Amino acid sequence: MRKGILFASFITFISAVAQTEATDTISTRQLDEVVVKGEKPQVKGKDGIMVVDLPGIVKDKPVTNILEALGYMPGVTNNNGMIWLTGASNVTIILNGELTNMPLQNLYQLLYNTPVDRLKNVEIMYSAPAKYHVNGAVINVVLKTPTPLDGLQGQVRAGYNQAHYGSYGGVLAATYAIKDWTFDLNYGLTRSKSWSREETWSNHLYDGKRTMIEDDMRRIGQNWNNTIFASASWKTLKLTYNGQIISDSKSWSLSSGTLGNYTNAYNMLSPVGYHNIALRYAAPFGMTVGGDYTHYSENRSQSLFKDADYLLGSENRQAIDRWHVYVDQQHQLGQWQLNYGAEYQHSKDHSSQHYAMSDNPDFDDILSEDVASFYAGTQRSFDWGLSFNLSAKGEYYHNKYQHNWNFIPQFGATYYKTPKSIFQLNFNTQRIYPSYWELHGGTSHINNYSTIVGNLQLQPYIQYDAQFNYILRQKYVATFYFQYGDKTTVQLPYQSPDAMNLIYQTINMNYKRVVGLNLYAPFGVGYIWNATATANVFNQREKADHFHDIGFDNSKWIFYGEFSNSFKFSQNCPVSLTVDFSYISPSLQGIADLSSIWKVDAGVKWQFGKNRCCELDLKADDIFNKWSPTMTINHAGQDYRMKVRDMSHNLKLTFIWRFNGFKPKETNIDTSRFGTGK
Template sequence: MDMKQAATFIIALLCAMCASAQTETPDTISSRQLDEVVVNVEKPQVRAEDGVMIVDLPGIVKDKPVDNILEALGYLPGVMNNNGMIWLTGASNVTIILNGELANMPLQNLYQLLYTTPVDRLKNVEVMYSAPAKYHVNGAVINVVLKTPTPLDGLQGQVRAGYNQAHYGSYGGVLAATYAIKDWSFDLNYGLTSNKSWSREETWSNHLYDGKRTIIEDDMRRIGHNWSNTIFASASWKTLKLTYNGQIVSDSKSWNLSSGTLGNYTNAYNMLSPVGYHNIALRYAAPFGMTVGGDYTCYSENRSQSLFKDTDYLLGSENRQDINRWHVYVDQEHQFGKWQLNYGAEYQHSKDHSSQHYGIVGMADNPDFDDILNEDVASFYVGTQRSFDWGLTFNASAKGEYYHNKYQHNWNFIPQLGATYYKTPKSIFQLNFDAQRIYPSYWELHGGTSHINDYSTIIGNPKLQPYIQYDAQFNYILRQKYVATLYFQYGDKAMVQLPYQSPDALNLIYQTINMNYERVAGLNLNAPFGVGYIWNATATANIMNRRAKANHFHDISFDNSKWIFYGSLTNSFKFSQNCPVSVSIDFSYISPSLQGIADLSAIWKIDAGVKWLFGKKRCCELDLKEDDIFNKWSPTMTISHAGQDYRMKVHDMTRNFKLTFIWRFNGFKPKESNSIDTSRFGTGK
């Protein structure tokens, strides 16, 4: 069967499915008695309350081949899902929380939890460009609001099995279930995944050393494999809630295989024991407006590295990290007429015991370390909230924060403002402002060294300073559908990690440093449109100016700026209103951009998918999706400034075919009707 015959067969099959669906008449009062009168009311996609943008995300993705919350977030207005990383336009970084609750976990663990949480559990999503201090999160927040089970629902859940084919195949399954009885409710998510990854980087380094240029070429392939177990469990009794989040990664191995000017190298990484992350949290809401809670986090990782040139053993190291973190908080709210007053405090203590030991003793350029880093963060905040009859609602807060470790200690003042104005839902205006301090990862502060090969090394930086990030946004929401966001971001002493050709030796150094600043100003437009149930689409256009400046990037300086455009068009199609099959085609494009001193080439991609609901009461679902069909979502990085001459071409396998089967039991279907810090854990590579 050639491609033309295959396409004809698929279209015919889809039409047959739709024709079958049209003959089915659901046994409901409306279908039996109101056949002659059909009233279609368009549900608002975006609402605004008290400085919060509330998005009907389940309605946006209902025809998309999306089965988990992580993928669904990519369809939020102003959000881009870049290979599993969530970015919010106009915000320097975004924190995802669950039901407005604190659930401290590394970013990769949070994403794994969202990936194993069914999209059917989603009630709506709240976007806060400037989160009030009572959430104990600085900056922008995406609050994922899940449906709460009731005793009438009984035991509900779904089983999901999937297969992903990129360069290698990965597969896994998820069990999700909820149950409620009287004042108790229970929630369980368990996911088991076998992951195998592949990527490729070609580099050309025209290195200036000792008055002459030396060209060093390298072609590196990265291969990795692991088993990942993810567990989320919670039990609630009235307003008391106990939650456990855990992830255990076992049989984790990876290899970097490089060949080029300097020869053939193999870098083998092996986890000597399973990587373990465990978090247990307790939260209680009192009837008089007080909320108290706390959590404990334990993280452990033990990784070995062995570097070979051909068959010759060059060096080996063992990197270990054990983190224990305790966190407590208390919040209080008072209502005085139309004014709300809230205040609270929190304290966090972290103990990071990290070490790096080399197998070859006495190498002066590879010093061992065995270090304990204690970190304390304490804060107190006060905030207020008010709604006025003439259309203005606002929330504002101020937080004082004290940060201390053995390298530094400082006081931070963190202001926040969010305001919304509207007289009718047709035109809504929002203004947001916040400031926050961004901290480096624990491992980087120890100053350890990792070798990629004889030429390239990754070096930590104990002198790395936290930086202050200022963000401001102005949103205009038209007819609860169209969103325009004008934004400004300024990172004072912003951090960046980029390659640097040393003038003292043939050595390429990767090290995170503080720049003078990074500034971004831009405008993002989001517009949904379509033709009835047949075609629904959303167009996004974002134009921005990005500038990065550093007076001391190692021993050189740079001032790099560029205008950047991002555009996307998402489409979903149905052949009839009750058709169980929907088709999606999405397009994305990013013009040439920059990262610090480096320039990045343009990238683009096309995604396509099919979603099919079948079985009794459509309790089964089959999703087929092909991401980045032409494998063009990987950039080329170029550095050509102040004697630096370097180019990296990334050949990651971003093309990914996904096949997912879902079975929902006992009506686990959409019904009408936790703060996470950035990932500071891990020894890195």
């Protein structure tokens, strides 16, 4: 848990670019001895939306899936499988313009299972129009649509990942279209085993004297992960199923130190299940209606031992049922587009926590939540270069603790007169809600000293984001951004003055403010060397008048830099190499300061077989094992330090076989004007 807290903390303010230049060129046309070449644009802009040619950018990279590919986009960083966007407090990933309503872990697993060959392009919306039913920034992953001429297409992928322990898995992805029907299947099975280490030093002030409590904790986890995505479409009617089943899930934390030797064992008493089924219909007169149902279930036990002595145990259950419906209408009124709609979501969370041999109170709650909203928006393009989208949404939120109305405006504009210069301005607001589990106020024990405590008083907070993008020659991007979170949340350790107890609890701060500039520049030498340099400089300030019984006001200038390189020995060489460097200067989270970190990644990609239908990728991440920060708290009597080790150090080997190459089969029919796989 503490590793997750620290990892999330330094990622949230490292919204930076990781990208390599793509020199994908338009097909060469030879006229006698005259050769005409044109460089394909990497970035386009319209209506406040940035369209990125991601397939061209990653074609020489050792990238096998869409999740890994997203990290090479302008303004995006993929840090150990977590996606962040420069200048945005958070980002939602949608597929083909449709919100999946999947938990983040499930969505990332789906993207990891989806071959990069399925990718058509990616749209970045710093301020997503309300018609997408998403507040804030959005990354829209646009997939290729199969046609009947393509036949059955797909790929099989198998991989092995060696970190401290080995993990392995495989993916089958396939598409098929016939007449008005389109089918899509994606199945992945992964066996994972993880390991991490945390060293902590807590110099605790209690009863007028300091006591140093040292702890060295190793965390081990394992599970089988089954992920299924299946869809069937008939004309404009689409049925989709998303599912994830995690079985044989176990984890242990083994700690030794001042207080003795502890073992914390966590077991899933039944498989963790996530199931979502969605139906969507687009009418020919501009109306879209849809709905989905989600069920999530988890049943976990915890047992805490000191040496061989059983100290306490608990059983945690959570069952969530969620229904969601929406209707959208769009009209074209001359050069103006008008859109409006409404949506409603109802969820029921039945959670419980029961203890054995503990004074902590049990709970068994049913928490119902209702969110209803309606919106109206418009967009327009002018001949003199300006295009924009504007929308406003009214939202009503209700649960047994609170109910409120929210007004959520959104604006995105692009000025595009020539390809040399594109200007974009975006603004949005959103309300961020706490997790279901935290609102129940349960307590989990790490050992006799450290506990994780829920917060019944935790409030949602309002986030304001604004960005100004300048795109030069459809490849160089500068982003100036401002973020302000009013009563934003943070979870950090706190040394209690009333007992020898270290408390982890999510609380509301006064605010978090970030202002910065991100620069992205691709360059290279022909096909031999392509590189991208990224620099992100920003000032971050976090303030809380009431962090438990103390306050803080912490600010710092922070720098993130990355230099990404790819090499080829000849233009048609089947082998390409990559070497990437990343650095983050000392940074902060709430009352805590984080040390600087750096890493070097390298990889090789080899394509072989008939029409290069096979691919072998070897990638080493964080070769020198330096991408792990140290967190230090030294303020208002708090004296604490934590060092996390082995966060991203690993070696990955992946084999891919593409059947039908995700391209149309050879026929006697001229298909040059059809299909999307070009």
